Amino acid sequence: MTDLAHVYWLGGGTGGGKSTISRRxxxxxxxxxxxxxxxxxxxxxxxxxxxxxxLQHFLAMDMDERWANRSPEVMLDTFHWFRGEAFELIVEDLLSLPAERVVVEGFRLLPELVEPLLADRRQGVWLLPTPGFQRAAFEQRGSLWDIAGRTSAPERALGNLLERDRMFTERVTGQTDRLGLTGLVVDVGRTEDELADQVAELFGLT
Structure with missing residues (x-):
């Protein structure tokens, strides 16, 4: 899509470092x-x-119904952003911005939705965090219990969330592989500088 030829897309699993890398x-x-x-x-x-x-179904549920009382598989398959709902609003926002280079980041950038918009396939990269990296990232931010702690069963809710996120990363990995797009595994031990340098190179910025 030539109207978005100036956009660099940085997607991937939650807790993969997208915000940090996009800022850098x-x-x-x-x-x-x-x-x-x-x-x-x-x-x-x-x-x-x-x-x-x-989205409407999600909004109607309380915290226990969302995170504690459903299996990770159901949570994954019914989460609105994972289904691509309202993705067109991301595109609408990007088209309303000045036509200058922009890096757009977030887990909502599903490979199968972004792929038709890529003018240059190098301009899409998906960070694929390992479960260990994800948990470490949440702990470092102090956000590990932000959602689960607001339920009546925090331990169960946290387990559900971490497993759902693991499966989501697995799904994103499958999409990047199937579409021939760039997925980058992020594991404990990789520094932010190293990751930023590699993403910049993959984007063709360097």
Whole structure:
């Protein structure tokens, strides 16, 4: 899609370092940065109920129903952002920005949705964190219990969330492999500088 030829897409599993790496790239190469996590509330408000059934169902549930009382498999298959709901609003936002280079990041950038928009396939990279890296990242941020701690069964909810996220990363890996896109495994021991350098090289920025 030539209208988005100036966009660099950085997707992948939760806790994979997308925000950190996108900030580093934006600072180093003078890119605008678009964080899809920060606009989730706005996109929820702008969404048409008839076109976002999974989102509407999610909004109607309490915290236990969302995170503690359902299996990780059900959580994965019914989570609205994992289903690509409201992805068109990301595209709408990007098209409304000035036509200058921008790095867009977030787990909502599913490979199968981004692939048709790539003018240059090098401009899409997906970070694929290992379970150990994910947990370490959440612990380092102090956010490990942010969601699970608001349920009546925190331990079970946390286990569900971590397993759901592991399976989501596995799903993203499968999509990148099937589509011939670039997936980058992120494991404990890799520094932020090393990861930023590698993503910049894959994007063709260096």
């Amino acid at each position: 790239l934006a600072d180093r190469f003078g890119l605008r940065r678009y964080d899809t996590d920060r606009v989730m509330s706005d996109h929820t408000a702008r969404s048409s109920p008839g076109e976002t059934p999974y």
